[in-house]
Amino acid sequence: MSIATAPTRRKRFLQASADPLIALGLGVAYVVLLLNTVDNLGYARDEGFYFQAARSYGAWFELLFKDPTTALTRASVDRYWAANNEHPALMKSLFALSNLYLFEKYKWFSDAGTAFRFPGMVLSGLAVAVTYLWGARSVHRGAGIVAAVLLGMMPRVFYHAHLDCFDMPVAAMWLITTYAFWRSLDRGLFFALFVGVLYGLLLNTKHNSWLLPPALIAWLLIVHGRSVWRGMKVGRVRVPTALFCMALIGPLVFYALWPWIWHDTGKRLAAYVAFHMHHEYYNMEFLGRTYWKPPMPLGYAWLMTFATVPAVTLGLFLAGLFSGARHFLITHLRRPVSKLFARVGKTLSPRTLTRSDRRRVSAEVLWLLCILTSYAPWISTNTPIFGGAKHWITAYPFFCLFAARAFADALSAASRSLPKAAAWWRGVPLRLGLGLTAVAAPTLITLQSHPWGLSAYTPIVGGAPGAATLGLNRSFWGYTTGAVRGYLNENVKPGGSVFVHDTAMQSWDQMVKDGMLAQQVRGAWSIESSSFAVYHHEPHMSRVEYQLWVDYGTTVPAHIGTHHGVPVIWVFKRP
Numbered sequence: 001m002s003i004a005t006a007p008t009r010r011k012r013f014l015q016a017s018a019d020p021l022i023a024l025g026l027g028v029a030y031v032v033l034l035l036n037t038v039d040n041l042g043y044a045r046d047e048g049f050y051f052q053a054a055r056s057y058g059a060w061f062e063l064l065f066k067d068p069t070t071a072l073t074r075a076s077v078d079r080y081w082a083a084n085n086e087h088p089a090l091m092k093s094l095f096a097l098s099n100l101y102l103f104e105k106y107k108w109f110s111d112a113g114t115a116f117r118f119p120g121m122v123l124s125g126l127a128v129a130v131t132y133l134w135g136a137r138s139v140h141r142g143a144g145i146v147a148a149v150l151l152g153m154m155p156r157v158f159y160h161a162h163l164d165c166f167d168m169p170v171a172a173m174w175l176i177t178t179y180a181f182w183r184s185l186d187r188g189l190f191f192a193l194f195v196g197v198l199y200g201l202l203l204n205t206k207h208n209s210w211l212l213p214p215a216l217i218a219w220l221l222i223v224h225g226r227s228v229w230r231g232m233k234v235g236r237v238r239v240p241t242a243l244f245c246m247a248l249i250g251p252l253v254f255y256a257l258w259p260w261i262w263h264d265t266g267k268r269l270a271a272y273v274a275f276h277m278h279h280e281y282y283n284m285e286f287l288g289r290t291y292w293k294p295p296m297p298l299g300y301a302w303l304m305t306f307a308t309v310p311a312v313t314l315g316l317f318l319a320g321l322f323s324g325a326r327h328f329l330i331t332h333l334r335r336p337v338s339k340l341f342a343r344v345g346k347t348l349s350p351r352t353l354t355r356s357d358r359r360r361v362s363a364e365v366l367w368l369l370c371i372l373t374s375y376a377p378w379i380s381t382n383t384p385i386f387g388g389a390k391h392w393i394t395a396y397p398f399f400c401l402f403a404a405r406a407f408a409d410a411l412s413a414a415s416r417s418l419p420k421a422a423a424w425w426r427g428v429p430l431r432l433g434l435g436l437t438a439v440a441a442p443t444l445i446t447l448q449s450h451p452w453g454l455s456a457y458t459p460i461v462g463g464a465p466g467a468a469t470l471g472l473n474r475s476f477w478g479y480t481t482g483a484v485r486g487y488l489n490e491n492v493k494p495g496g497s498v499f500v501h502d503t504a505m506q507s508w509d510q511m512v513k514d515g516m517l518a519q520q521v522r523g524a525w526s527i528e529s530s531s532f533a534v535y536h537h538e539p540h541m542s543r544v545e546y547q548l549w550v551d552y553g554t555t556v557p558a559h560i561g562t563h564h565g566v567p568v569i570w571v572f573k574r575p
Contacts, residue, residue: 018141019132019133019136019137019141019144020133022132022136022141022144022145023129023130023132023133023136023148024129026125026128026129026132026145026148026149027125027126027128027129028125030124030125030128030152030161031121031122031124031125033152034121034124034125034161034162035114035118035121037162037450037451038114038117038121038162039516040451040482040483040485041159041162041450041451041479041482042451042478042479042480042481042482042483042485042503042507042511042516043113043164043479043481043482043503043504043507043508043510043511044163044165044477044478044479044507045477045478045479045502045503045504045507046165046477046504047116047117047163047164047165047479047504047507047510048503048504048505048506048507048508048509048510049084049504049506050084050091050092050095050116050164050165051095051112051113051116051164051506051507051510052083052084052506053083053084053092054092054093054095054096054099054116054164055096055099056080056081056082056083057080057081057083057089057092057093057095057096058096058097058099058100059080060076060077060079060080060081060259061093061096061097061100062100063076063080074262074263077259077260077262077263078260078263081258081259081260082260085260085268085271085272086271086272086275086276087166087206088203088204088205088206088207088254088258088272089204089257089258089259089260090169090201090204090205090257090258091119091120091123091165091166091169091205091206093257094119095116095117095119095120095164098115098116098118098119099112099115099116102115102118103115111513111514111515112510112513112514113164113510113511113513113514113516114514116164117162117163117164119169120161120162120163120164120165120166120168120169121161121162123168123169123172123173124152124157124160124161124168124169124172126172126176127151127168127171127172127175127176127397128148128149128151128152129148130172130175130176130179130397131144131147131148131151131175131397131400131401132144132145132147132148133179134147134175134179134182134363134401135147135148135400135401135404138359138360138363138364138401138404138405139404139405139407139408140408142407142408142411142431142435143404143405143407143408143411144404145435146403146404146407146435146438146439147400147401147403147404147407148400149439149442149443150310150312150313150316150399150400150403150438150439150442151396151397151399151400152446153310153439153442153443153445153446153447154308154309154310154313154396154442154446155308155310155445155446155449155453155456155458156308156309156388156389156390156393156453156454156456157171157393157396158446158449158450158453159449159450159453159454159456160390160393160453165390166205166206167206167387167390167393168393169205169206170202170205170206170208170209170393170394171393171394171396171397173198173201173202173205173209174202174208174209174212174370174394174397175394175397175398176198177195177198177199177201177202177212178212178215178216178366178370180194180195180198180242181195181216181240181242181246182362182363182366184240184241184242185240185242185362189241191242192240192241192242192244192245193245193249195242195245195246196242196245196246196248196249196250196253197249197250197253199212199245199246199249199250199253200249200250200251200252200253200254200256200257201253201257202250203250203251203253203254204253204254204257204258207272207276208374208394211373211374211376211377211394212370212373213243213246213247214373215366215369215370215372215373216243216246216366216369217243218369218373219362219365219366219369220239220240220243222365222369223361223362223365224238279384279386280384280386281293281294281384281385281386282384282385282386282387283538283540284385284386284388284473284476285471285472285473285474285538285539285540286300286303286385286471286472286473287303287470287471287472288470288471289471290538290539290540291385292540294381294382294384295381295382296381296382296383296384296385297381298378298379298381300378300385301375301378301391301392302375302378304388304389304472305389305392306460306461307457307458307460307461307467307472308388308389308456308457308458309396309399309458310441310442310445310446310458311441311458311459311460312438312439312441312442313399313400313403313442314399314460315406316402316403316406316407316438317399317400317402317403317406318406319403319406319409319410320401320402320403320404320405320406320407320409321368321402323405323406323409324360324364324367324368324402324405327360327361327364328361328364328365363401364402364405367398367401367402368398368402370394370395370398371395371398371399374392374393374394374395375392375395377391378391378392387476387477388454388473388476403438407434407435407438410434411430411431411434414430414434415430445458445459449563451480451482451483452464452480452483452563452568454473454475454476454477454479455474455475455480455563455566455568456563457472463564464563464564464565464566465564465565465566467566468566473538474537474538474566474568475536475537475538475568475569476538477502478500478501478502478503478504478507478536479503480536480561480568480569481500481503481507481508481511481534481536481569482511482516483561483568483569484534484559484561484569484571485511485516485517487558487559487571488517488518488521488532488534488571489517489518489521491532491558491559491573492518492520492521492531492532493520494520495520496520496521496522496531496532497522497523497524497529497530497531497532498521498522498523498524498530498531498532498533498534499524499525499526499527499529499530499532499533499534499548500523500524500525500534501533501534501535501536501541501544502536502538502541503523503534503536505523505525508523509523527544527547527548527551527552528551530574531573531574532558532571532572532573532574533548533552533571533572533574534569534570534571535548535557535569535570535571535572536568536569537567537568537569537570548572552572552573552574552575553575554572554575557570557571557572558571558572558573559571
C-alpha cells in the first residue's frame, strides 16, 4: 500500500513545493542580476551616511559579541547608536553585519560597498519572490511570474534595489507583511503571531510603516463591514487576530531591535517622529520649476509615476484595476440590485459568492488600499519632495499584482479567440508568447536605464530627452559620479584633487576604498583647492557651475556624462 501511494505523495510534494521553488528562483536571479550590475553605479549621497552609521553599529556588534555587559551599558549604546538616529536600525544593522562577515571576515565580496549594499539587494529579491507567490495564489503561476518580472523591471525599482538604503527594503517588508496578513486570515494563531513580528521588522525599517495599519483597518471595514456592524450591535466585534498581534508584538520587536531607544525612550521616539513629520525641504525640479518649500504641486506623484513606470506595466495595472472593480461590483452589489429589480416586477437572480470570489475580492481591495495609502501623503501640498518615486515605491508591487490579473484576463481572451484548429497554442506556447510580450519592453527600458536610474524616463514622455524638455528632474543624490569614473581615473594625476559637488564625501571616500576611483583621485571640499570638479546638474545648482566658470576661467567642460544624449554630469578641468 505504501508503495502504491508513493508516487501520489511525491506528486503532492512537488505540487506543494513548486511555487516556493519558482519564487526562490526568481528572487535569486534578481539578486544575481543586481550583483552583476552594481560595479558601475556610484554611491548616492545618503549611502555615504549609512556607510558611516553601519560602521558605528558594526563596532557595537563586535563589542556585544566580546563583552556583552559593557556593550549593553547606556554609555556604549549612546556612543555607537547616536549615528543617524533619525532612522530605525534594522537595515543599518544588516548593512553592518554584512560588512563584518561577508567582507571583513569571510571575503565573500571584494569591496565593502557591495557588502553594505547586499542586504538591500536580498530584500529586493524577496519582494520579487513574494510578488510571484501572491500573484500565483490569487491568479495563476504564469501571471505571478509576469507580476514578479514587471516589478523588478521598473527603472526606479531597479536603481533603488542596488542601494545601501531603505526604500526597496521598506517596499519589500510592506509587501511581505501584507501578504502574511492576508494568508493569516485562514491560518492559526502561530501565523498571526508571525505577522506581528513582521510588522515589528517593518516598523524598524522605515517610517512608511506607519501607513499600513490604516490600510488594514480600511480593508476590514470594506470587506467585512457588515459583520463588523452586526458585531458592534451585540458587543462582539470579530477582528483578525493578526491585527491584535501587530498592535502588541510589533512595537515590542521595534523596541528590541533599536538600541538607541532603549534609554530616554519617550524623548527619542518623539524626536524620531518629529524629524519625519517636519522633514526639511529639498530642491526638486518639476515641469521646469524648482520647488523648495510648500505648497508642492498635487500632481507631482501622479505625473512622476506616469513618466517613470513602463507603459506596459501601467496599462496592465489599469486594466487589472478595472477588472477588479467590475468583479467587486458584480459580487457585492448583485444581491441589492436584484432586490431593487424585484420591486419593479423584474427578476435578477442573486449570485452565490464562492470562496474563490471572496478571496479574490479580499486580495484586490487590500492591493488597492495599499496603493492609495502609499500615495496618501501626496494629497497634502505640505509633504516635502526629497527623492521622487522612492516615497511611494511601496505601491509598486501592488501595481504589478493588478497587472497579473489583467494578464490572466488577456490570456483567457486570447485562448478563447483561437480557432479549434489552433487549439494546441492554448497551452504553454500562448502563455510563453504573451508573457514575453508583456515583459519585453519594460525589461529593455530598465536595462538601458542603468546606471542612470534617477535620470531615466519612459517613452511615454519621450524618454530622457523628452523629460529634459518638460523640465523634469535630471539627477539627484550625486550618484552619477560613478558614470564618469573612467575619465577621472585616467586624467587625475597624483597630487590632483576633485571638487565632489553633490557627492557626499563619505560616498566619495568609499569609492576610493573600493577601487571605483583610483587612489590618487582625492576629493576636495572646495572649488578653490581642486584641479578637477564634477558638477551634477540640477537647476538650483547652476550657481555652482557659475562659480566653476569664474574660478577655473573656462565655461567648457572637459568631459560630459550623458544618458540618451541628455547631459547629466560634467567634469571641469582647471587649465
